[in-house]
Amino acid sequence: xxAPHLIWNIVSWENExxxxxxxxxxHTLQRDVFTPNDERVLCVVSVWKAxxxxxxxxxxxxxxxxxxxxxxxxxxxxxxxxDQYKKQATWLLRDLALVDGKDSTKETAEFxxxxxxxxxxxxxxxAERNGFIACLWKLNHRYLHKKIDFLNVGESLLEVExxxxxxxxxxxxxxxxxxxxxxxxxxxxTDVECLMEECDSAIANAEAFxxxxxxxxxxxxxxxxxxxxxxxxxxxxxxxxxxxxxxxxGHIESTLASYEDMLRSVKExxxxxxxxxxxxxxxxxxxxxxxxxxxxxxxxxxxSKGHEAALTQGDLATSRGITACTAAAEALTxxxxxxxxxxHLKLRAIQEQQAKFDGLKQAFSKRLACHLNxxxxxxxxxxxxxxxxxxxxxxxxxxxxRDLLPYADLLGWLKTTDSxxxxxxxxxxxxxxxxxxxxxxxxxxDAAKQRILTSxxxxxxxxxxxxxxxxxxxxxxxxxxxxNTLAGLPSTPGHPRTLATSPPSDVGIMSAPDxxxxxxxxxxxxxxxxxAELEPMCxxxxxxxxxxxxxxxxxxxxxxxxxxxxxxxIQSRPHSLLTGxxxxxxxxxxxxxxxxxxxxxxxxxxxxxxxxxxxxxGLNSLYMLVNMSHHVLTAQKADSTSxxxxxxxxxxxxxxxxxxxxxxxMERQMDEAKVPKKGKAGILSFVTAFEEFAxxxxxxxxxxxxxxxxxxxxxxxxxxxxxxxxxAALESLKTPRDVVLMxxxxxxxxxxSRLKIGCLENERxxxxxxxxxxxxxxxxxxxxxxxxxxxxxxxxxxVRVAQGVKEDEVGYQLAFxxxxxxxxxxxxxxxxxxxxxxxxxxxxxxHFCEEENLLQVVWRSLQEVFIRQYKHxxxxxxxxxxxxxxxxxxxxxxxxxYFSIIAQSH
Numbered sequence: 001x002x003a004p005h006l007i008w009n010i011v012s013w014e015n016e017x018x019x020x021x022x023x024x025x026x027h028t029l030q031r032d033v034f035t036p037n038d039e040r041v042l043c044v045v046s047v048w049k050a051x052x053x054x055x056x057x058x059x060x061x062x063x064x065x066x067x068x069x070x071x072x073x074x075x076x077x078x079x080x081x082x083d084q085y086k087k088q089a090t091w092l093l094r095d096l097a098l099v100d101g102k103d104s105t106k107e108t109a110e111f112x113x114x115x116x117x118x119x120x121x122x123x124x125x126x127a128e129r130n131g132f133i134a135c136l137w138k139l140n141h142r143y144l145h146k147k148i149d150f151l152n153v154g155e156s157l158l159e160v161e162x163x164x165x166x167x168x169x170x171x172x173x174x175x176x177x178x179x180x181x182x183x184x185x186x187x188x189x190t191d192v193e194c195l196m197e198e199c200d201s202a203i204a205n206a207e208a209f210x211x212x213x214x215x216x217x218x219x220x221x222x223x224x225x226x227x228x229x230x231x232x233x234x235x236x237x238x239x240x241x242x243x244x245x246x247x248x249x250g251h252i253e254s255t256l257a258s259y260e261d262m263l264r265s266v267k268e269x270x271x272x273x274x275x276x277x278x279x280x281x282x283x284x285x286x287x288x289x290x291x292x293x294x295x296x297x298x299x300x301x302x303x304s305k306g307h308e309a310a311l312t313q314g315d316l317a318t319s320r321g322i323t324a325c326t327a328a329a330e331a332l333t334x335x336x337x338x339x340x341x342x343x344h345l346k347l348r349a350i351q352e353q354q355a356k357f358d359g360l361k362q363a364f365s366k367r368l369a370c371h372l373n374x375x376x377x378x379x380x381x382x383x384x385x386x387x388x389x390x391x392x393x394x395x396x397x398x399x400x401x402r403d404l405l406p407y408a409d410l411l412g413w414l415k416t417t418d419s420x421x422x423x424x425x426x427x428x429x430x431x432x433x434x435x436x437x438x439x440x441x442x443x444x445x446d447a448a449k450q451r452i453l454t455s456x457x458x459x460x461x462x463x464x465x466x467x468x469x470x471x472x473x474x475x476x477x478x479x480x481x482x483x484n485t486l487a488g489l490p491s492t493p494g495h496p497r498t499l500a501t502s503p504p505s506d507v508g509i510m511s512a513p514d515x516x517x518x519x520x521x522x523x524x525x526x527x528x529x530x531x532a533e534l535e536p537m538c539x540x541x542x543x544x545x546x547x548x549x550x551x552x553x554x555x556x557x558x559x560x561x562x563x564x565x566x567x568x569x570i571q572s573r574p575h576s577l578l579t580g581x582x583x584x585x586x587x588x589x590x591x592x593x594x595x596x597x598x599x600x601x602x603x604x605x606x607x608x609x610x611x612x613x614x615x616x617x618g619l620n621s622l623y624m625l626v627n628m629s630h631h632v633l634t635a636q637k638a639d640s641t642s643x644x645x646x647x648x649x650x651x652x653x654x655x656x657x658x659x660x661x662x663x664x665x666m667e668r669q670m671d672e673a674k675v676p677k678k679g680k681a682g683i684l685s686f687v688t689a690f691e692e693f694a695x696x697x698x699x700x701x702x703x704x705x706x707x708x709x710x711x712x713x714x715x716x717x718x719x720x721x722x723x724x725x726x727x728a729a730l731e732s733l734k735t736p737r738d739v740v741l742m743x744x745x746x747x748x749x750x751x752x753s754r755l756k757i758g759c760l761e762n763e764r765x766x767x768x769x770x771x772x773x774x775x776x777x778x779x780x781x782x783x784x785x786x787x788x789x790x791x792x793x794x795x796x797x798x799v800r801v802a803q804g805v806k807e808d809e810v811g812y813q814l815a816f817x818x819x820x821x822x823x824x825x826x827x828x829x830x831x832x833x834x835x836x837x838x839x840x841x842x843x844x845x846x847h848f849c850e851e852e853n854l855l856q857v858v859w860r861s862l863q864e865v866f867i868r869q870y871k872h873x874x875x876x877x878x879x880x881x882x883x884x885x886x887x888x889x890x891x892x893x894x895x896x897x898y899f900s901i902i903a904q905s906h
Contacts, residue, residue: 022046022128026044026060028083028085029058029085033085033086033087038064039062040063040064041060041062042061042062042063044058044061044128044132045058045059045060045123045124045129046123047124049120049121056124057075057077061132061136075089091115094147096114097115097149098114098149098150098151099113099114099133099136099148099151099153100112100113100114100118100152101153103152104153104154104155107126108126109123109124109126110122111133133157137153137158297350300334300335302335303331303360306324307327307331308360310324310325310328311325311328311360312363312364316367316368322406322407325364325368325410326413330413332364333416333417336354361417361418365417365418366421368407368410368414369414369425372404372425372428373425376425376428376432376433377428379400380432380435380436381436392444392447392448392526392533394441394444394533397537405544407548408548415550422549426549426590429594430598434600437537437598437601438601441602441605442605444533445608448530448609449609451526452526452609453612520617520623520696523616523620523623527620534602534606538595538599538647539644541595541598542591542595542642542643542644545591545594549590549594551587592643595644599643599647602647603647606647606651607651607654610624610658611658614662618658618661621655622697622700625656625659625709625710626700626704628651628652629652630704630705631648632645632649632652633705656709659713660713663716663717666686666689666690666720667720669689670686670720671724673685674728674731675731675740680735680848681728681735682735682743684725684728686720686724690717690721690748695751695755697710698757714757714760715759718760718763721748722763725740725741725744736781739774739848741770741771741774742774743848745767745768745771745774748767749767749771752767778858779858779861779865780865789824789827789828790824793816797810798876800813800816808882810880810881811881816880818884818886821886825886825887825888826889828888828890830889830898833895834902837902840862841902859902862899863896863899866895867895867896873888874887
């Protein structure tokens with residue numbers, strides 16, 4: 001036999017007729033739809049789609065007789081109006097996710113089946129709906145292991161059987177029962193075959209075969225009883241053996257009980273021994289722990305006699321003594337920094353040792369501070385190693401730095417152990433060294449100013465005034481060339497505004513054309529030498545302060561090394577005593593304050609030098625602006641917050657103010673410029689001054705990385721020139737306005753084209769446009785002078801034509817008849833025209849200056865315009881006096897010859 005393989009289907013079909021009994025419908029469906037497909041219907045329910053027009057349908061549960069078991073959903077409708085049905089849609093039962101009963105508390109005919117989407121149904125009555133849901137519930141438990149969810153369904157419908165697979169789906173349903181079948185083994189099959197062979201008559205006579213089997217069964221039962229009776233004696237013997245075994249078991253139990261009592265006593269004794277051993281081990285462990293603690297405290301809190309001697313009596317003046325003191329200070333720091341348990345601090349020995357360490361620390365700190373104070377005072381009163389005589393250079397402090405750098409580790413120790421003494425030492429160092437640097441920088445800049453003054457005429461004049469007592473002062477009398485110049489400069493942390501110099505006077509704002517350029521070059525070299533000396537000095541001191549005072553400062557790039565002459569061992573020394581945390585921000589503030597105190601005179605002295613150079617020649621600010629901008633950019637790349645960067649930035653602000661003042665002076669002179677009352681106007685002085693300024697500025701700024709200030713100055717000056725040119729042209733008495741503007745705009749255009757200044761490209765085009773417009777205007781105004789009557793006659797003709805008179809009728813006008821035209825033309829024979837052109841040339845020549853050489857340009861323009869006018873007159877004669885045969889007394893070739901002869905003769 002074999003188990004049937006079922007395919008479950010949920011089928012729906014549409015039925016337009018109703019009223020048939022459900023049993024009859026089920027029978028019809030089974031016969032017509034499911035039997036041909038080897039399927040069997042389990043339950044049927046009459047439904048229609050919710051929310052739509054009522055159209056009866058049926059849902060059925062069916063099972064097939066083939067393996068494997070599957071479940072589907074099919075929609076069947078009735079064909080036409082007969083009794084034929086067909087499937088319309090099919091779903092598998094395993095695809096059913098949810099059965100929604102809508103309401104579990106009251107009777108309702110609605111329910112939903114959720115496959116790939118929700119299908120909403122309404123049953124013909126609640127009983128059919130409940131029966132169908134109960135059928136789905138049982139199928140779910142039996143074949144799908146409760147995979148389907150049931151929502152809003154009453155508990156009475158959801159009956160759960162203990163083992164759904166071992167029972168029928170429903171006692172009243174027509175489902176095939178579960179069969180208890182067990183397959184015969186091979187031996188059983190063989191025995192059955194032998195029995196069948198021996199009993200061939202069983203097939204023909206079953207009753208005889210059954211009787212025979214019964215007799216044989218009785219014979220076997222009798223043999224079994226006889227065998228049992230025969231084995232009774234063996235049973236008695238077995239019982240005797242069992243009684244004897246029970247006695248032996250009792251004896252063994254008593255023996256085991258005695259052994260257990262003995263073992264209990266031994267166990268108690270071993271427990272006592274184990275407890276004693278634990279106490280002994282605990283005591284030993286405590287002893288070892290105590291010994292370890294004692295060893296730890298003795299080793300960590302023990303400062304050798306040599307280190308104590310170095311701290312109390314070590315020689316801080318020798319290299320060996322400094323090394324010993326450094327090692328001793330490090331050992332003391334390690335002893336004082338030992339991590340102790342709070343209980344250790346209650347020990348008297350620990351308290352005494354800590355008091356001893358504290359005393360050693362204070363004593364050594366005071367001794368070290370006293371020694372370093374003496375060295376600072378000595379260095380403050382000494383002088384660094386300077387350059388050769390006659391050289392403009394600052395003294396070097398490499399030897400001073402070399403003497404102090406061996407103490408850097410000890411300063412780091414002081415920084416972490418006694419910050420108050422560390423701060424006092426930094427303050428003393430700044431006070432002592434500031435006096436030394438102030439004296440050296442003042443002498444250096446005085447020498448620089450003296451060299452500048454002796455190399456210029458204006459400087460020699462000021463030097464004479466100084467010698468005559470007009471300027472009085474202390475070490476540098478030229479510091480009083482101005483006061484309050486830096487009043488508006490920003491102050492920096494630890495670097496207050498202490499400088500105030502006055503702005504220079506207007507002397508030299510507009511340099512004379514014959515100003516010696518070599519004097520400016522000499523000033524530029526001196527100024528660059530000053531910066532080249534000051535910058536390494538500041539960087540060297542800053543690098544030394546960072547190393548000596550153990551300042552961990554974060555910069556943009558690696559610190560600039562200026563200690564190349566120092567011993568390699570000193571530069572590469574390990575900072576072993578820097579055990580505290582790094583505080584870059586605090587260290588940066590300390591470094592700023594130290595640098596500001598040590599180099600407090602740098603900004604003031606540089607401002608004095610800048611004021612001197614600006615008073616000698618305002619154009620010196622160009623050189624200073626380029627040089628200082630370059631040095632500021634270099635300093636900012638290294639460290640934008642450093643003292644050098646801040647100081648040079650403040651000085652650059654002063655230079656920019658002087659430069660702006662110089663530009664303002666040029667603008668003021670342009671506004672106040674006057675045109676010469678006698679003679680030609682020519683190229684105005686402020687245009688020439690701008691040409692000189694722009695040429696010098698472009699030469700200076702050729703390789704400059706930043707020229708924003710110069711471009712702004714160009715824009716201001718060129719705007720002032722345009723305004724001043726219009727004003728000067730109106731004030732000119734001897735030279736026509738168009739000539740003044742034409743010559744100066746031409747000169748300005750030529751200057752801008754030659755210098756190729758990018759920011760003035762629009763202004764260059766404007767200058768060319770203005771020059772062209774005024775050239776054309778001047779030519780037009782001069783055009784009617786050689787032939788005045790002829791110009792007036794043809795202007796009148798053009799007026800009549802413009803008034804509406806026909807061109808061929810103009811000759812009938814009395815004032816413009818042919819006779820009048822011939823009369824006017826006779827007045828201008830070739831000789832008369834040439835004479836008029838010569839007079840015009842002499843008049844034009846008086847208006848133009850020789851240096852701009854625009855006379856030939858204007859003369860050539862006059863020639864072109866005169867020829868165009870001649871052709872225009874001929875056209876008017878041809879149109880207004882046709883067939884008259886009238887023509888002018890001279891030809892175009894005659895005119896070209898006249899213009900050429902006049903130009904060559906002059």
